[in-house]
Amino acid sequence: MIAEAGHYALVLALGLALIQSFVPILGARWSDPALMNVARSTALAQFLFVAGSFAALVMLHVTSDFSVLNVYENSHSLKPLIYKITGVWGNHEGSMLLWVLILALFGGLVAALGNNLPLSLRAHVLAVQAWIAGAFYLFILTTSNPFLRIPNPPIEGRDLNPVLQDIGLAVHPPMLYLGYVGFSIAFSFAIAALIEGRIDAAWARWVRPWTLMAWIFLTLGIAMGSYWAYYELGWGGWWFWDPVENASLMPWLAGTALLHSALVMEKRNALKVWTILLSILTFSLSLLGTFLVRSGVLTSVHAFASDPTRGVFILLILCVFIGGSLSLFAGRASSLKQGGLFAPISREGALVLNNLFLTTACATVFIGTLYPLALEVLTGDKISVGAPFFNLTFAPLFVPVMIAVPFGPMLAWKRGDLLGAAQRLLAAGIAAMIAIAIAWAWARGGSALAPLAIGLAIFVVVGAIVDLIERIGLFRNPLAISLRRATGLPRSAWGTAFAHAGIGIALIGIVCETTWNSEYIGTMKPDEITKLAGYELKLDGLSQRQGPNYRELLAAFTVSLDGKKLSTMTPSKRSFTTRGTSTTEAALLTRGVSQLYISLGDTSADGGITVRIYHKPLVLLIWFGPVLMAFGGVLSLSDRRLRVGAPKPARAQGRLQAAE
Amino acid sequence: MRRSLAAACFLVALALSPTRAVLPDEVMSDPGREARARNLSRELRCMVCQNQSIDDSEAPLARDLRLLVRERIAAGDSDAQVIDFLVSRYGEFVLLKPRFERQTLLLWLVPPFLLVVGGMMLWVQARRRATMDAQAGNPPLSADEEARLAALTAGDRTADKP
Numbered sequence: 001m002i003a004e005a006g007h008y009a010l011v012l013a014l015g016l017a018l019i020q021s022f023v024p025i026l027g028a029r030w031s032d033p034a035l036m037n038v039a040r041s042t043a044l045a046q047f048l049f050v051a052g053s054f055a056a057l058v059m060l061h062v063t064s065d066f067s068v069l070n071v072y073e074n075s076h077s078l079k080p081l082i083y084k085i086t087g088v089w090g091n092h093e094g095s096m097l098l099w100v101l102i103l104a105l106f107g108g109l110v111a112a113l114g115n116n117l118p119l120s121l122r123a124h125v126l127a128v129q130a131w132i133a134g135a136f137y138l139f140i141l142t143t144s145n146p147f148l149r150i151p152n153p154p155i156e157g158r159d160l161n162p163v164l165q166d167i168g169l170a171v172h173p174p175m176l177y178l179g180y181v182g183f184s185i186a187f188s189f190a191i192a193a194l195i196e197g198r199i200d201a202a203w204a205r206w207v208r209p210w211t212l213m214a215w216i217f218l219t220l221g222i223a224m225g226s227y228w229a230y231y232e233l234g235w236g237g238w239w240f241w242d243p244v245e246n247a248s249l250m251p252w253l254a255g256t257a258l259l260h261s262a263l264v265m266e267k268r269n270a271l272k273v274w275t276i277l278l279s280i281l282t283f284s285l286s287l288l289g290t291f292l293v294r295s296g297v298l299t300s301v302h303a304f305a306s307d308p309t310r311g312v313f314i315l316l317i318l319c320v321f322i323g324g325s326l327s328l329f330a331g332r333a334s335s336l337k338q339g340g341l342f343a344p345i346s347r348e349g350a351l352v353l354n355n356l357f358l359t360t361a362c363a364t365v366f367i368g369t370l371y372p373l374a375l376e377v378l379t380g381d382k383i384s385v386g387a388p389f390f391n392l393t394f395a396p397l398f399v400p401v402m403i404a405v406p407f408g409p410m411l412a413w414k415r416g417d418l419l420g421a422a423q424r425l426l427a428a429g430i431a432a433m434i435a436i437a438i439a440w441a442w443a444r445g446g447s448a449l450a451p452l453a454i455g456l457a458i459f460v461v462v463g464a465i466v467d468l469i470e471r472i473g474l475f476r477n478p479l480a481i482s483l484r485r486a487t488g489l490p491r492s493a494w495g496t497a498f499a500h501a502g503i504g505i506a507l508i509g510i511v512c513e514t515t516w517n518s519e520y521i522g523t524m525k526p527d528e529i530t531k532l533a534g535y536e537l538k539l540d541g542l543s544q545r546q547g548p549n550y551r552e553l554l555a556a557f558t559v560s561l562d563g564k565k566l567s568t569m570t571p572s573k574r575s576f577t578t579r580g581t582s583t584t585e586a587a588l589l590t591r592g593v594s595q596l597y598i599s600l601g602d603t604s605a606d607g608g609i610t611v612r613i614y615h616k617p618l619v620l621l622i623w624f625g626p627v628l629m630a631f632g633g634v635l636s637l638s639d640r641r642l643r644v645g646a647p648k649p650a651r652a653q654g655r656l657q658a659a660e
Numbered sequence: 661m662r663r664s665l666a667a668a669c670f671l672v673a674l675a676l677s678p679t680r681a682v683l684p685d686e687v688m689s690d691p692g693r694e695a696r697a698r699n700l701s702r703e704l705r706c707m708v709c710q711n712q713s714i715d716d717s718e719a720p721l722a723r724d725l726r727l728l729v730r731e732r733i734a735a736g737d738s739d740a741q742v743i744d745f746l747v748s749r750y751g752e753f754v755l756l757k758p759r760f761e762r763q764t765l766l767l768w769l770v771p772p773f774l775l776v777v778g779g780m781m782l783w784v785q786a787r788r789r790a791t792m793d794a795q796a797g798n799p800p801l802s803a804d805e806e807a808r809l810a811a812l813t814a815g816d817r818t819a820d821k822p
Contacts, residue, residue: 242711298710344786352786356778364771371767381763384705386713386756393771521682601683610683 006056182214406463495636506625
């Protein structure tokens with residue numbers, strides 16, 4: 001009954017989406033406010049129905065109703081409640097339902113909060129949202145229905161993939177989807193602007209907070225996923241250049257460029273073409289990511305060819321939306337009048353350069369991810385494109401971006417003074433030199449690149465601080481005045497500084513982790529002692545434990561530093577009987593922002609166990625950086641000019657009223 | 661952006677980063693040779709895994725390949741010879757960084773091409789914009805325009821008065 005209700009709610013949502021797809025557009029054509037306002041009601045109702053459908057699936061999972069195929073395949077009656085809930089999106093069908101839930105949520109938010117939007121713009125935006133939503137409802141209902149029943153219900157389920165039975169699954173996919181799908185708003189606004197043939201700074205003011213929000217979620221989602229991989233996969237790697245990761249990195253790169261372009265459009269009414277194009281590209285890359293992950297094309301081109309229904313359907317969605325939006329762009333972009341002239345050396349110019357490098361970096365990831373697939377389809381030859389390729393091509397693109405980051409906010413709009421900016425960044429440059437010297441001396445020679453990279457990171461961090469100091473006039477004014485100016489500084493300025501500093505912080509973590517980590521790999525027996533990076537680790541003993549749906553082998557280590565006992569670490573290996581698989585649960589000991597990391601291997605016949613112990617200096621900065629970036633985004637989002645709301649574009653309103 | 665940095669630093673760290681799936685009994689006695697073996701391992705794909713180098717993978721095949729690499733090094737092969745040997749045996753698929761060949765021309769050339777062409781386009785655009793700016797900014801107002809401006813601002817002034 002619950003399953004059928006959930007199924008039916010989704011069908012109703014599809015019906016509503018179909019209505020919302022064309023009625024508001026007709027309304028805008030005929031300048032009929034009643035028809036245009038239909039979109040508002042349908043968007044809200046759509047959200048209610050999809051939420052109902054999603055709630056039904058959650059209910060089925062929580063009550064372990066194994067007569068539903070999806071629950072049978074991905075759940076187990078003994079699974080802890082939290083994983084019963086998160087297991088809802090730990091599989092293909094459920095995750096697609098989460099995808100459309102978030103899409104409907106954003107559609108509902110535009111409908112609910114968009115009262116100050118021009119009526120026709122809102123109608124168009126919601127119609128485009130309904131096109132996307134309709135396509136995906138149809139996809140779920142025809143190829144990935146989570147509500148299918150099994151004629152003869154089994155008594156026990158097949159359990160969720162053990163790797164996914166982790167708190168990471170509760171946070172990572174929803175965050176990532178909020179990011180991916182959040183960019184659909186920018187996409188819908190871009191298409192609406194192209195349809196209407198009108199775009200102005202007010203448009204950018206509406207788009208920017210939505211883009212920023214999506215970007216914040218995507219940043220946190222990627223960082224969270226990276227940390228999850230780091231502690232779950234058992235060898236401390238945190239970025240693998242895996243196609244699935246690349247699928248999330250591409251929208252992030254394009255989204256970052258979009259964020260900066262929208263800023264220029266809002267403030268200077270320039271970069272209109274960039275902003276529209278990046279809006280389309282960012283969401284297209286989100287769709288591409290969905291295709292790559294959901295179609296099975298990555299596992300093997302042949303698997304995709306043998307069961308193509310899902311893949312072909314998403315591919316069709318992909319082609320229609322990307323092809324359609326890009327043709328619309330090609331046809332209409334020239335009608336977008338370029339406003340806001342600027343000199344090459346200016347803040348706008350710096351942001352154009354930033355766009356160029358970010359989009360090229362994005363294209364590099366794109367081609368590296370898709371080239372092997374394309375080559376295999378076209379010629380049958382199999383090649384691999386992995387980490388060494390991306391490291392070699394991606395890094396050179398990012399060094400100039402990093403160098404340019406502190407300069408951007410220092411340059412004035414319209415016409416900047418590069419020499420002046422360089423003079424003001426002198427302190428940051430000196431700090432970078434000192435950092436390079438210290439890192440060099442500390443590492444006693446060795447690789448020259450690591451100290452240079454540290455210097456670059458310090459340059460970015462100090463550059464962000466210098467920007468703040470310049471703005472509040474610290475050291476030039478009495479402290480009281482500086483403090484007053486600091487509180488009066490727009491929050492977006494603080495946001496910029498935090499976000500930019502975050503990149504530098506992350507870079508420091510990355511350099512230190514990859515360059516100076518130390519490891520011990522060997523077989524240890526109880527009471528044996530291993531020394532690593534000044535720490536003494538003693539294996540106290542091994543023990544077995546029964547978990548709710550697994551058996552666990554625990555190893556207890558006593559960690560001491562300079563003879564003083566610090567802590568106990570208990571890494572474990574879990575065997576899940578239902579699926580016959582096992583996971584390694586690494587033990588982490590955090591010291592400042594560095595970590596000790598222990599993961600277990602196999603036991604040997606003589607009572608020893610293979611252990612991998614790593615000391616990872618400053619490793620937490622890798623994720624602290626993105627968190628700082630996201631925090632900067634939140635600050636920026638709470639900026640006064642976004643809280644207070646956008647002014648109505650007088651001209652646009654006037655035109656609409658004239659038409660009525 | 662942090663990823664990119666990641667990349668920057670991966671380059672940096674190639675020579676120094678740790679063993680991963682390598683087991684204690686595989687390690688070569690000569691540290692120089694062992695370092696070479698590991699650098700090579702990082703460039704070679706475990707063919708039964710999804711996107712893992714043989715250095716990262718715990719699969720038995722990856723272990724076999726690691727041992728094979730060490731065998732070849734012990735036999736006195738240079739790095740290039742080891743790579744050639746593995747490619748002759750397992751095909752190009754084993755390389756995580758494809759060679760620069762006819763097949764992979766686009767893969768290697770598209771990123772720099774985009775950067776150069778994009779940069780050139782932006783430069784041309786910036787110049788055009790600058791000339792537009794000059795044209796728009798330099799010519800003084802004609803007498804007619806001056807008069808209209810005066811009329812407009814005068815209108816403003818009167819309108820502003822209470």
